[in-house]
């Protein structure tokens with residue numbers, strides 16, 4: 001029986017479980033983690049962290065990568081290393097997980113929340129451009145659910161304005177734009193290996209960058225800024241963000257299965273598209289031209305909020321988990337003043353969108369059954 005998480009529901013006949021975003025852990029992972037335990041290297045010292053960094057860099061086509069304890073830590077470190085701080089503004093899209101916003105607040109910069117593109121659901125380049133002021137230091141495009149942001153325009157606007165680009169690629173491992181891996185367009189790219197992501201290390205993250213100075217600084221800072229050879233005592237405040245060896249063991253095992261995970265995610269997306277979109281039941285996130293998304297999640301949009309609630313609740317009763325789209329961040333209690341311009345597209349998406357079971361613990365047959373269940377609920381609603 002696979003591990004159950006918050007995102008899994010066992011259906012009423014007790015014969016099968018439908019998973020929303022639960023991790024896919026098996027014998028390969030167990031063997032690798034047990035070997036790491038047997039080696040005695042369980043914490044931040046150990047050979048597997050470097051091995052994992054090297055293998056990951058190979059997957060995304062980066063010269064080097066630095067492993068950390070979460071995607072949030074990667075975003076925090078990215079802004080810190082680029083010198084973003086108090087008095088600076090950082091532009092973020094309204095539709096993302098709260099961690100994107102929190103990382104900006106950790107460095108005491110001011111987040112500026114702008115709208116998304118209604119088709120790709122990622123940062124709207126025009127809204128980004130309109131929000132730039134002399135105080136803007138960075139922008140964080142988020143590649144939502146494994147789809148690509150319009151990096152061509154975002155990087156051009158940022159370059160013209162002298163703004164850093166930190167890519168929140170936490171949801172977009174194995175996703176490409178014009179043949180380049182997402183996370184490799186900006187100054188720093190950040191990935192997450194949280195339990196619900198495309199692959200997991202239990203908890204963890206990774207940073208990639210073109211500049212080796214940036215990465216050297218990341219290695220130093222995430223390891224408490226431990227004095228280097230020849231240095232007497234600590235020189236600056238560091239962070240305990242280094243990934244432990246045990247997590248890297250899990251990461252290496254998952255990385256060896258990544259292609260299989262992605263194939264399945266794409267297949268699920270194709271099934272949802274063929275059975276739901278093609279029959280006009282709902283709409284889907286549109287692919288930015290030239291993008292090859294990895295579809296961490298397949299999400300769909302319905303006619304209105306009442307329909308979303310009806311399907312969400314109806315599926316739950318049938319033992320099928322689903323999840324609402326991220327609540328736009330300007331609606332958070334502490335974030336209302338951060339909004340700049342209208343966020344109508346993000347609000348509309350939240351009202352009408354729903355994330356469907358996407359864990360690779362599911363089978364294609366299960367995904368077809370989920371489509372049938374949605375179709376049934378829609379028919380019931382219209383009769």
Ligand SMILES: Cc1ncc(COP(=O)(O)O)c(C=O)c1O
Nearest residue numbers: 070071072097099100170192194
């Ligand atoms: C868009 C986005 N940014 C940041 C994060 C933070 O990653 P982590 O949970 O590894 O800190 C997540 C996922 O959790 C995410 O979905």
